[in-house]
Amino acid sequence: xxxxxxxxxxxxxxxxxxxxxxxxxxxxxxxxxxxxxxxxxxxxxxxxxxxxxxxxxxxxxxxxxxxxxxxxxxxxxxxxxxxxxxxxxxxxxxxxxxxxxxxxxxxxxxxxxxxxxxxxxxxxxxxxxxxxxxxxxxxxxxxxxxxxxxxxxxxxxxxxxxxxxxxxxxxxxxxxxxxxxxxxxxxxxxxxxxxxxxxxxxxxxxxxxxxxxxxxxxxxxxxxxxxxxxxxxxxxxxxxxxxxxxxxxxxxxxxxxxxxxxxxxxxxxxxxxxxxxxx
Amino acid sequence: xxxxxxxxxxxxxxxxxxxxxxxxxxxxxxxxxxxxxxxxxxxxxxxxxxxxxxxxxxxxxxxxxxxxxxxxxxxxxxxxxxxxxxxxxxxxxxxxxxxxxxxxxxxxxxxxxxxxxxxxxxxxxxxxxxxxxxxxxxxxxxxxxxxxxxxxxxxxxxxxxxxxxxxxxxxxxxxxxxxxxxxxxxxxxxxxxxxxxxxxxxxxxxxxxxxxxxxxxxxxxxxxxxxxxxxxxxxxxxxxxxxxxxxxxxxxxxxxxxxxxxxxxxxxxxxxxxxxxxx
Numbered sequence: 298x299x300x301x302x303x304x305x306x307x308x309x310x311x312x313x314x315x316x317x318x319x320x321x322x323x324x325x326x327x328x329x330x331x332x333x334x335x336x337x338x339x340x341x342x343x344x345x346x347x348x349x350x351x352x353x354x355x356x357x358x359x360x361x362x363x364x365x366x367x368x369x370x371x372x373x374x375x376x377x378x379x380x381x382x383x384x385x386x387x388x389x390x391x392x393x394x395x396x397x398x399x400x401x402x403x404x405x406x407x408x409x410x411x412x413x414x415x416x417x418x419x420x421x422x423x424x425x426x427x428x429x430x431x432x433x434x435x436x437x438x439x440x441x442x443x444x445x446x447x448x449x450x451x452x453x454x455x456x457x458x459x460x461x462x463x464x465x466x467x468x469x470x471x472x473x474x475x476x477x478x479x480x481x482x483x484x485x486x487x488x489x490x491x492x493x494x495x496x497x498x499x500x501x502x503x504x505x506x507x508x509x510x511x512x513x514x515x516x517x518x519x520x521x522x523x524x525x526x527x528x529x530x531x532x533x534x535x536x537x538x539x540x541x542x543x544x545x546x547x548x549x550x551x552x553x554x555x556x557x558x559x560x561x562x563x564x565x566x567x568x569x570x571x572x573x574x575x576x
Numbered sequence: 577x578x579x580x581x582x583x584x585x586x587x588x589x590x591x592x593x594x595x596x597x598x599x600x601x602x603x604x605x606x607x608x609x610x611x612x613x614x615x616x617x618x619x620x621x622x623x624x625x626x627x628x629x630x631x632x633x634x635x636x637x638x639x640x641x642x643x644x645x646x647x648x649x650x651x652x653x654x655x656x657x658x659x660x661x662x663x664x665x666x667x668x669x670x671x672x673x674x675x676x677x678x679x680x681x682x683x684x685x686x687x688x689x690x691x692x693x694x695x696x697x698x699x700x701x702x703x704x705x706x707x708x709x710x711x712x713x714x715x716x717x718x719x720x721x722x723x724x725x726x727x728x729x730x731x732x733x734x735x736x737x738x739x740x741x742x743x744x745x746x747x748x749x750x751x752x753x754x755x756x757x758x759x760x761x762x763x764x765x766x767x768x769x770x771x772x773x774x775x776x777x778x779x780x781x782x783x784x785x786x787x788x789x790x791x792x793x794x795x796x797x798x799x800x801x802x803x804x805x806x807x808x809x810x811x812x813x814x815x816x817x818x819x820x821x822x823x824x825x826x827x828x829x830x831x832x833x834x835x836x837x838x839x840x841x842x843x844x845x846x847x848x849x850x851x852x853x854x855x
Contacts (some may be wrong), residue, residue: 301592310589311597311680313580318660320722321600352731381597389688390754391722391729402592409668412827430709430773431745443599443670443722444631447714450670451632464608466710475669493621494709 298404299376302365308405314318314386314398316505321441323383330376330408331535333367337536340499342553345382345524348438353393353415354384358399360545367576371431377537379404383441388389409537414484419534419544419551420459424522425449425474429465429494437497458534459541465494476499476535480528481556485514487524500534500564503571508564511556578655578684581644593665594679595672600720602662602679603627607689608816613851614645616815619778624661625716632672633663636680644682646855651758655825656816658683662720687750688816695840698823698830699738699812701800704728704753708744716776722776725753738820742799748798754778755814757809759828760835765792766807768799788843790835811832811840819843 302311307434326341342359349356370378381402387394427449435442449461459471471489472478477498479488480573486508491497508515525531530551531543542559543551580588595601605620607784613702621638628635641659643819660681666673697771706728714721739752751757756777758767770776787794804810809830810822819840822830 298593303592309592311592311594313588314577315590316663316726317597318594319604319720320726321720322723322726325598333832352727383597391725393726393730404592409637416643425712428711430711432707432709432724433651434706435723440723441598442723444601445711446670447595447599447601448631449674498815500756534809552664572798 300369300406301405301441302369302403303359304401305347309433311400311402312386315383316385316388317381317400317441319338321443322352323350323354323381325358325439325441326380327380328380328538329371330373330378331572333374334574335370335378336572337499338366338573340502340571341380341536344439344497344499345380347439349382351434351438352384353423354382355397355399358397361401362403363576365401366542369403371403373405375408377406377408379406381441409565410536415541416539418553419542420455420471420530421457421545422460422462422533422543423453423458423547425452425461425463427452427463429448429463429471431465431467431493433493436494437491438552438554439496440525446474447525461555462546464522468521470496470522472523473533476533476538476541478527478531478533479504480531481513481554482528484512485516487516487518487520487528490517490519499536500539503564503567504534504540504560507560507567511559511563513556532557532560550570577687579648580684581682584640584644584668590681591665591680594662595664595667596660596662596679596720599632599670600722601672601722602633602660603654604718604720605630607657607659607660608814608847609649609652609657610648611851612653615851615852616659616778616782617645619781619850620659620815623718623776623778624659625841627719628661630713630717631719633661633737633847634663634676636678637755640680641682642855644680647685648682648684652684653773654687656685658685660720690817692740694820695818697765697832699813700736700738700824701739701741701752701810701822702740702826704730704731704740706731706742708742708750710744710746710772712772715773716792716832718771718775728753732807741825743801747800749801749804750774752812755810755812755817755820757810757812757838758783761807761809763792765794767796767801767804775814777813777817780814782843782846783813783819783839786839786846791840792835809836811836818847822828
């Protein structure tokens, strides 16, 4: 970790009584900082506010987040920015205080080094055995209860495999451990419905938004694992990696698809358009 | 909080990078300290070890826990002891380090003040709308991902209601937000199967163990909410409260049942037998 601010003060330590530590009672956002600019800050703050509303955690004023980000980013060209919001300390057991004093945490991490081939040729992906439980009250938001993803990520050690796809308990394909999943079939772009589990990624929404301009229909639905067998090509998205084509899923190899390259190029353009350096 | 030791040192702050804060990547135990003695310490350490094994977190030597408990308890007659074990700091995202340096946390909290009527006459209980998701890989263990319980506990503000029963997503009754559920029907004691969700309480196991000596059959099964309609009486258990009879569930009132009082008396005796003061 490069730096951390907690409630506007440089600090790397949290009260042990904070409900983030005790119960995972909070939310987070992971943002890309490139060329000294923060990508999709507004969209991330919006999702954080929606998550806070769902959990009943008061959302700090946007200006407080922006002040912290300005302070922590000074001079950085490329990094990963992580925002965390917890309900703070207190409460008897699970019962939260009536007027919580939230913890507003802004962390800066080094930019992860991924080989350029991941973006250009694609990545190797497997299926995970760990299932995502159906929990509509927590679906979509990026909360701090992440044991399912941790168990899924522990399933493989092969460093040539970059991601693992996760099904829910009804055998429907949902997402990957740290990214959302899309696939192309003809001119239709498919991505799973996330109303029962999964995280509504910011990049996922950008892909959904830009698809029509590329002549693609978007279909958001419940899909079995078998639906992927009919796909022309798959790809993964998240806020830091952007878009990774899937080169191999289990034993199946995919040829590069021109349309995925077009989506990638369009996404790159959108990322630049929605990057902020003026807080 | 009265006191806290982290990895054997008096401290009330955790590194923000600790995976307990970041992902709820850990476990906890809540133990009763009464008459200067810790109740069911061996059973709690055993469950903690089982949870650690499930999550792949190395379990510290038992003597380390005991050293911390001895140090933090000095002179205390009555308190709540909380043990926490997290995977510690580090790892790239969800991927845990190969050799994690765990955080071993021992906290002491004041004994909660509950009116004696809760034990003697019973408590008022409601049904929660928040469901428990089915996740066999996390079922039974006392992990740090507790947003479901927090959402459920947020559903009521009426201080005359002490607990909320939770169903799973298949409408089966599982447990209450912070306690396990039992009910009597004739001479059979029923309690839900916890293989898909719920926490295998230490007190729950004690009740299951002592039932035969009281002439009770124990049936552990999947039950619909309607199964409770046929119950003669219900009760709740956890490590701090022991046993609370249910006086009222939603609109239904229950008469006191002699058999529940017998279970309560027997449990009290077992608690005293399994209390340790020599660490």
